[in-house]
Amino acid sequence: GENVEQHPSTLSVQEGDSAVIKCTYSDSASNYFPWYKQELGKRPQLIIDIRSNVGEKKDQRIAVTLNKTAKHFSLHITETQPEDSAVYFCAASYTGRRALTFGSGTRLQVQP
Amino acid sequence: EADIYQTPRYLVIGTGKKITLECSQTMGHDKMYWYQQDPGMELHLIHYSYGVNSTEKGDLSSESTVSRIRTEHFPLTLESARPSHTSQYLCASSEGGGVYEQFFGPGTRLTVL
Numbered sequence: 001g002e003n004v005e006q007h008p009s010t011l012s013v014q015e016g017d018s019a020v021i022k023c024t025y026s027d028s029a030s031n032y033f034p035w036y037k038q039e040l041g042k043r044p045q046l047i048i049d050i051r052s053n054v055g056e057k058k059d060q061r062i063a064v065t066l067n068k069t070a071k072h073f074s075l076h077i078t079e080t081q082p083e084d085s086a087v088y089f090c091a092a093s094y095t096g097r098r099a100l101t102f103g104s105g106t107r108l109q110v111q112p
Numbered sequence: 113e114a115d116i117y118q119t120p121r122y123l124v125i126g127t128g129k130k131i132t133l134e135c136s137q138t139m140g141h142d143k144m145y146w147y148q149q150d151p152g153m154e155l156h157l158i159h160y161s162y163g164v165n166s167t168e169k170g171d172l173s174s175e176s177t178v179s180r181i182r183t184e185h186f187p188l189t190l191e192s193a194r195p196s197h198t199s200q201y202l203c204a205s206s207e208g209g210g211v212y213e214q215f216f217g218p219g220t221r222l223t224v225l
Contacts, residue, residue: 043202095210
């Protein structure tokens with residue numbers, strides 16, 4: 001089955017700096033890669049996703065890149081703000097698979 | 113407003129009790145899921161359902177059971193709660209027919225004494 005590895009497990013940056021979180025996946029059939037943000041005490045919420053027919057997607061300060069050959073994808077957050085502090089989860093799946101396979105999460109701390 | 117609802121939000125019970133965690137969605141989604149998550153930690157899939165009368169076990173071994181009699185309702189039952197069941201339980205749903213975003217409920221935080 002699918003295995004998703006996520007690094008780093010914790011990340012601390014200064015406000016205004018960029019943050020990068022990386023994930024690798026094992027199943028070459030995977031074609032959908034979402035990223036979720038979970039604030040303390042809240043439910044996970046989708047912040048951006050990408051499908052395998054594109055290599056990069058941006059939404060304001062966040063972007064996701066996908067390298068299908070290397071089977072890895074990354075989340076980039078620019079100009080970080082304290083409200084970006086949260087746990088971020090990557091995931092992978094493909095049509096017909098039962099559910100998303102999640103990475104183990106990255107705790108991002110943005111220092112003011 | 114379309115959403116996923118979970119009740120109760122918090123539950124403290126004694127060992128050996130039978131409990132049911134409720135999950136309902138007004139999203140019109142076919143697929144529903146249950147995850148177990150210690151706060152801020154990894155999400156573990158324990159059950160999922162493709163539709164009415166369809167239920168499967170997930171990756172994490174669980175002593176819980178689920179049912180899907182109505183599209184919008186996906187309750188999880190623990191026949192005999194133990195301290196090891198102490199955790200947060202998140203319900204989620206997604207559209208069928210492909211692979212799409214999963215929407216999560218607010219969660220039930222369970223403590224078994």
